[in-house]
Amino acid sequence: MKKLWGGRFDGKNEDWIDAFGASIFFDQSLAKQDILGSLAHVKMLVHTKILSEEEGQQIIDGLKIIQQKVANDELDYTVQNEDIHLNIESFLHEEIGPVAGKLHTARSRNDQVATDMHLYLKEKVQDILEKIHELRLVLVTKAEENIETIMPGYTHLQHAQPISFAHHLLAYYQMLTRDQERLTENLKRIDCSPLGAAALAGTTFPIDREFTAKELGFNAVYTNSLDAVSDRDFILEFLSNSSILMMHLSRFCEEIILWCSHEFQFVQLSDTFSTGSSIMPQKKNPDMAELIRGKTGRVYGDLFGLLTVMKGLPLAYNKDFQEDKEGMFDTVETVEKSLTIMSGMIASMKVNQQHMLESTEKDFSNATELADYLANKGIPFREAHEIVGKLVFSCIQKGIYLQDISLEEYQEIVPAIETDLYDKLSSYTAVKNRDSLGGTGFAQIKKQIDQAKQQL
Ligand code: ARG
Numbered sequence: 001m002k003k004l005w006g007g008r009f010d011g012k013n014e015d016w017i018d019a020f021g022a023s024i025f026f027d028q029s030l031a032k033q034d035i036l037g038s039l040a041h042v043k044m045l046v047h048t049k050i051l052s053e054e055e056g057q058q059i060i061d062g063l064k065i066i067q068q069k070v071a072n073d074e075l076d077y078t079v080q081n082e083d084i085h086l087n088i089e090s091f092l093h094e095e096i097g098p099v100a101g102k103l104h105t106a107r108s109r110n111d112q113v114a115t116d117m118h119l120y121l122k123e124k125v126q127d128i129l130e131k132i133h134e135l136r137l138v139l140v141t142k143a144e145e146n147i148e149t150i151m152p153g154y155t156h157l158q159h160a161q162p163i164s165f166a167h168h169l170l171a172y173y174q175m176l177t178r179d180q181e182r183l184t185e186n187l188k189r190i191d192c193s194p195l196g197a198a199a200l201a202g203t204t205f206p207i208d209r210e211f212t213a214k215e216l217g218f219n220a221v222y223t224n225s226l227d228a229v230s231d232r233d234f235i236l237e238f239l240s241n242s243s244i245l246m247m248h249l250s251r252f253c254e255e256i257i258l259w260c261s262h263e264f265q266f267v268q269l270s271d272t273f274s275t276g277s278s279i280m281p282q283k284k285n286p287d288m289a290e291l292i293r294g295k296t297g298r299v300y301g302d303l304f305g306l307l308t309v310m311k312g313l314p315l316a317y318n319k320d321f322q323e324d325k326e327g328m329f330d331t332v333e334t335v336e337k338s339l340t341i342m343s344g345m346i347a348s349m350k351v352n353q354q355h356m357l358e359s360t361e362k363d364f365s366n367a368t369e370l371a372d373y374l375a376n377k378g379i380p381f382r383e384a385h386e387i388v389g390k391l392v393f394s395c396i397q398k399g400i401y402l403q404d405i406s407l408e409e410y411q412e413i414v415p416a417i418e419t420d421l422y423d424k425l426s427s428y429t430a431v432k433n434r435d436s437l438g439g440t441g442f443a444q445i446k447k448q449i450d451q452a453k454q455q456l
Contacts, residue, residue, distance in 0.1 A: 106196070114194035136176050138346050139176070191219040253292045
């Protein structure tokens, strides 16, 4: 089969070598973008009188037929045509004959592929942003239902201080808000047209890059033609933002997995998001959460794969760039699906409020409350800390908790202690009173929720 670039070649092609060099196996998912790019390009060629109206119209008609065939999944791509760009150009030849050869005037596959990737990622990042928004909504709704749900707050995975479950959910809301901001920022740089950079140096034809950018809905054009075809930082930024996003989802999943365990029993996932075991009849496994945690690894892999591909490449285009695609496709799919699963899983998750509360009552997570109480009575905090530490030590030996110590015993240690202490030691009050800005106190949480609702 004769190659579209075959003029300079004499030797014969080997199929297995063609297959190694081909990207059609995976870049066929850029067919839609490739045709849109070509349509914009040919309109510009007519607009600038590089091609005649008739030539332009023939090419446009041909591209539209192919566009329809792409939509109906009717095309048979060939490895000999290497990639999506050459495949489509070859289909165009079949449709309209030699005038098809004029489409590639003032264009190179280098600016063509970069354009396709920008178009593709722009659309996908917008989809992902919507999905993050949806998950943030789910989190705020769940938080609103759980303002007064008390759970243990942890440091080092040890009970630290009781918090509101809403506070925990809203922490993830904030992380996801930043993820959304990062991707929105990323979008500015994706929304830029490389088309017209040609191979690397621009072109002698009087093209109009602003025209194609506008046709394609890009907000800007790359200033430097060499930069336009040489960098993939817009993808790296996406992969890096996605890695951070997946890290957040993964940590949340790790917690959900723990909370579903027999030891915690804080939440129950709906059956839709759980699976059973083929041998142990009692099992209900949080597979979806585990998979999101697992898939985070492949997104990191996609980031490091492309960073490594790029690190030693001289300007401008190198065939190595062809390796930019699969990781990007993979991350787009992984992130989209993970976000959808996450929203459904959290929306349908049952919260075991009673159990959460109880687990804050048989522990010493109110020790800070006692120390603060003593500090309020004028005892220096360090001294109060020491007193409470000793009390905790003796409680552990007796098998009781701070709230079980009698008022008389307390007064022997600090005469200023009064009965109001016991209310302060309750988890509910401990949470309610943490009213400092951004704290877990109910009033603060309501403020966070109001603020979130305004943002959403
Ligand atoms: N399939 C190629 C890629 O994905 C398209 C660009 C080819 N350009 C070239 N000069 N060989 O990068």
